[in-house]
Amino acid sequence: MTIYNLSIITSTGFPYFHKKLKNLPEGLKLYQRFFDFTEERYRDHDLLDPTSSFELNAGLVSALFEFAKNIDKKILTLEFKSITQSNKSQQGSPSAKKYTGDALITMQTETYLLHRSVKQKINLIYNTMISSKIPLETAYSISSEEEQKITEILTDHKAKNRVIKNQNELEQLTNSLINEMGNYGLYNVVITSFDLSPITVLGSKFSFEDIEGILRNLGEVPDIDPMEWKFRQSFYKDSQVWVYIINSGVGVTVEGMFQPYFYLLFAASESYFGDFPGKLTAKFNGIIG
Numbered sequence: 001m002t003i004y005n006l007s008i009i010t011s012t013g014f015p016y017f018h019k020k021l022k023n024l025p026e027g028l029k030l031y032q033r034f035f036d037f038t039e040e041r042y043r044d045h046d047l048l049d050p051t052s053s054f055e056l057n058a059g060l061v062s063a064l065f066e067f068a069k070n071i072d073k074k075i076l077t078l079e080f081k082s083i084t085q086s087n088k089s090q091q092g093s094p095s096a097k098k099y100t101g102d103a104l105i106t107m108q109t110e111t112y113l114l115h116r117s118v119k120q121k122i123n124l125i126y127n128t129m130i131s132s133k134i135p136l137e138t139a140y141s142i143s144s145e146e147e148q149k150i151t152e153i154l155t156d157h158k159a160k161n162r163v164i165k166n167q168n169e170l171e172q173l174t175n176s177l178i179n180e181m182g183n184y185g186l187y188n189v190v191i192t193s194f195d196l197s198p199i200t201v202l203g204s205k206f207s208f209e210d211i212e213g214i215l216r217n218l219g220e221v222p223d224i225d226p227m228e229w230k231f232r233q234s235f236y237k238d239s240q241v242w243v244y245i246i247n248s249g250v251g252v253t254v255e256g257m258f259q260p261y262f263y264l265l266f267a268a269s270e271s272y273f274g275d276f277p278g279k280l281t282a283k284f285n286g287i288i289g
Contacts, residue, residue, distance in 0.1 A: 002110040002197040003118075003154045004030070008130065010102045011038045016136040019150060024108065028216070029076060031111050035122045037103040037130070101134035110197075112215040117195035117259075121153055124257055156193035158252045159259060163191055163199050166287050173283055174202035185271030187241075189280070191288075194251060194259040196221065206236070206266060214241055214266065221245060226260065229277045233269070240269040246277050250289035261288065 001022040008017040024030065061078075068075045105122050129146050133139035142150070152158070163170070174189045188203035190211055198215070201208045217234045224230055226249030234241050244265035251260035263284055265277060 001155070002113055002195075004108045006105065006107040006150070006154060008103055008105050008136070010136055011104055012102075014137050016103070016139070017142050019147065019154075021151065021154060029111055031109050031113075033107050033109055033115065033118060035105040035119060035126075037101055037105065037126055039102060101131060101136075103130055103134065103136060105130075110212070110216065112218055112221075113195045113197065114221060117193075120257060120259075121195065124255055125150055125153055128255055153254065156195075156197055156199065156259075158254055159193045159261065160199050162252060162288055163261075167200065169287050170200070170284070171202055173287065177280060177283075178203050181273065181276060184273065184276075185242075185268030186265060186273070187268070188266040190264040190266065191284075192262045192264060194262065196262060199261075203266075210236060211266070214243065218243060224262075227278070227281060229281075242267045242269055242271055244273065244277055246281050248281055248285055248289075250285045 004022050004024050005018065005020045007015070007019075009015050064078065065075060103126065105126065107118075107122075109118065129142070129150065130136075170191070177189070178186055186203075187205035188201060188211065190201050191199045193199060196215070198208065198211055201211050206214070214234045214236050218232050219234070221232065222230060224245060224247040226247050229244055229246040231242050231244045234243055244267065246263040246265070248261040248263055251258060253259070261284075263277075263281060265273070265280070267273070
């Protein structure tokens with residue numbers, strides 16, 4: 001499980017909905033991701049005097065640390081993105097506002113997930129189930145059917161079902177490919193959803209838990225075009241591992257949103273596969289495409 005919980009609140013702190021998917025793992029660095037669907041109310045901090053600006057930042061930092069301590073969590077890094085001058089001017093224009101509600105969706109996840117894909121999941125949840133309920137303070141609660149739908153979106157239910165349906169054929173194919181490429185350093189093949197959540201681990205070198213550990217050390221994953229691949233370096237214990245990341249170009253469609261699978265090849269460092277990733281992609285697509 002790569003997404004551990006999800007909360008929907010308002011900017012005033014009204015707790016509308018919380019869904020726990022799994023207990024948080026102990027001792028691991030996780031991301032708290034925020035998705036803002038509130039009405040834009042921009043205040044130009046460049047116009048503040050230095051003392052006022054410092055007081056605002058100090059208040060934010062101290063409040064976050066005090067709150068985190070009270071819920072038994074420790075903040076190590078707070079990532080933020082400053083607003084560009086063009087975005088500042090756009091936020092002052094009513095025509096530039098995408099959302100008119102007051103909802104903030106936050107979730108705790110593994111660090112290696114592709115943020116752009118996670119954001120697509122959250123947009124899907126907001127647009128299909130939350131936006132029509134604004135204002136949340138007076139809205140009916142999430143129904144059991146809607147809650148189940150949210151869970152299925154977050155856990156890649158449809159993508160997993162297709163893989164499970166073809167699991168035996170995928171395992172037989174992978175065993176054949178590892179027999180062919182094992183001498184060239186191929187260890188495992190992993191199928192993930194479009195946000196890089198592992199669905200199934202094929203091959204016997206690394207376990208599911210090992211794969212998660214390697215992904216946590218992977219670093220940032222770049223955009224990859226359909227049917228293309230890139231590789232990144234990671235490590236397992238004291239050994240370096242190369243991870244080839246392939247955008248399969250095939251996948252499932254959920255509520256009108258296409259969600260491609262990724263195929264990940266875990267291999268010895270400095271392995272060279274030539275056009276093998278393309279060959280593997282064609283064979284896997286023939287099974288689950």
